[in-house]
Amino acid sequence: MKDALDVVMAWQLRNPDVKDPQAAIDEVKRTREAGGELTASLIDHFLRLTIRPPFQKAKRPEVTAAGRRNTKEGIATAKQVDWFEEDSPWKNDIYVLDLLHWVLRSLNTHLIEKHWPMLLPPILTLIDDHETHNRATGCHLLDTLLRTTPPSLLKKTGLGSVFEEALLPCLTFxxxxxxxxxxxxxxxxAYPALIQLSHVQYPSTLPLTLQKQYNKDSTQPLPQTEITPPKAKFLDRILRQGILTGYLHAGDNPRIATVxxxxxxxxIQELGIDSVxxxxxxxxxxxxxxxxPLGVAYPPLLIAGVxxxxxxxxxxxxxxxxxRGEVLRGLAGAWLMLESENSGDVxxxxxxxxxxLAMLVVTAKSEANSDKDMRTLVGADGRLEILLERAMEVVNGNG
Known part of the structure; x- marks a missing residue:
């Protein structure tokens, strides 16, 4: 109530002749929801007095005290990892992470730049922790932070590469x-955090109207018009080193393959035409x-695959x-395998x-060849006739 009363007092001093209390109540609600005086005061209080102290032992040699990338020669490249609970007091204060979540969700572009140096050590420490759950929490926190971070701030501080180096190893777990x-x-x-990093580190050129809309609603991912070569290279790296290498090592586990x-x-959606x-x-x-044939044992994998x-x-x-042949092979194989199944996932x-299949028909350059291929498949197994008929209904707007 004290913080709410502070807002009411400040509002009354600005409006000494207004006697209707509803306007003061609305001001308290506004400051809570839109990052006003009350929210800004709480963010500053929590960061300085509650969140920062448990993370004081976490040294980040790659980040300066001002929240910029350390470019001095001879800087230690090895990260300090806290392996013992006594060296990580934040592990004994779970509420600290809850407060950090709230702070990150409550930030706007002005507050994030003001408190940038105090936000980085806790997040990077979590991502580098030896406990997987803490690493995942750090990735979520960084994702939330990046959704509010202006591209200009990330460029000015030079921390894009630091975030890359912190997130990419998470793909190897x-x-x-x-x-x-x-x-x-x-x-x-880790994957959503890396994709969000690509939006902020390699922003696309947007019309002025879209830029203004993004600034108003900074919780939404930065929309893109045309992907830049550096961003495409970054996403290529994630796809090759993360998805393809990950599947090579752990693709036999259906849950991991589904992820x-x-x-x-x-x-692929982010890469657009560069995905070819x-x-x-x-x-x-x-x-x-x-x-x-064993795919029916775990339908979520088939859903993610299709x-x-x-x-x-x-x-x-x-x-x-x-x-076209590879796409038809996969769709026909899945259809035949599941033809006699009727569960919800199937x-x-x-x-x-x-x-x-409807998308393939619409996008095919050679409609005659596509139709020939599909008819060949139907001739080989009549059960595929239903698949073809339903796809053509969708193409014709009847499905």
């Missing part, structure tokens, strides 16, 4: 070295998974005609398969 549950948690936290395919779809360079690696992999294939068709359509796989 895979079975058999890492337990499946822990791997599932950290992968689901990788889900984020593969997001990366990956079709030769991605589409055969997806087709093999979709046509695997949605990733949709992203490939949608974004790589200028070259998809070359890979129906979703079938529905998404129909949508994908």
């Amino acid at each position: 895979l079975p058999q070295i890492t337990p499946v549950e822990e791997s599932f948690e950290i992968l689901n936290a 990788l395919f889900a984020h593969l779809a997001s990366l 360079k990956h079709l030769k690696d991605v589409l055969p992999l997806l087709s093999n998974v979709l046509s695997d 949605k990733a294939m949709q992203a490939c068709v949608l974004n790589g359509w200028p070259r998809i005609d070359t890979w 129906e979703e796989v079938k529905r998404e398969s129909v949508e994908t």
Whole structure:
């Protein structure tokens, strides 16, 4: 109540002749919701007196006290990791992380620049912690921070590469070295943070109207018009070193493969037309998974796989005609495998398969060849007739 009364007092001093209390009440609500005086005071209080003290022992040689990248020669490259609880007092104060979550959600572009130096040590310390859960929490926190961070601030501080170096190792936490549950948690936290980093570190050129809209609603990802070469290179690296390498090492685990395919779809969507360079690696992999007879044992993997294939068709359509056979192989294999199944997840796989085939028909450069290929498949197995009919209904607007 004290902080709320401070807001009321300040408002009354600015409006000495107003007697209606509703306007003062609205001011308290506004400051709580929009980062006004009350929120700004609480953020400053929590950061200085509650959040910073438990993380004082966490030294970050790559970051200066002002929250910039340390470029001095001879700087230590090894990160200090707190392996013992007595060296990590924040582990004994769980509420500190809850407050940090609240602070990050309450920041606006002005407050984030003001408190930038105090925000970095806790987040980077969590990402470098030896406990996987803490690493995942750090990834979530960095993702939240980046959703409010202006690209100009990241460029000025030079910390984009520091965030890259902190996040990329999280993609290597895979079975058999890492337990499946822990791997599932950290992968689901690291990939969104890396994609959000790509938005801020490599911003696309936007019309002025869109830039203003983004500044008003900074919780939304920065929309892109045309991907820049540095951003494409960064996303390529994530896809190759994260998704493809991760699947090579842990693709036999269906839960991990499902996670990788889900984020593969997001990366393909981010790359847009630049994703065509990956079709030769991605589409055969997806087709093999979709046509695997054992896939019915874990339908979520098939759902993620067919949605990733949709992203490939949608974004790589200028070259998809070359890979039409791989797409048809995967869709036909999945349909035949699930033809006699009727659970909820299986129906979703079938529905998404129909949508994908419809996309392929629409985007195909050679309609005659596409029709010939599909008719050949139907001739080989009549059960595929239903798949083709439903896809054509979607194409014609009747499905």
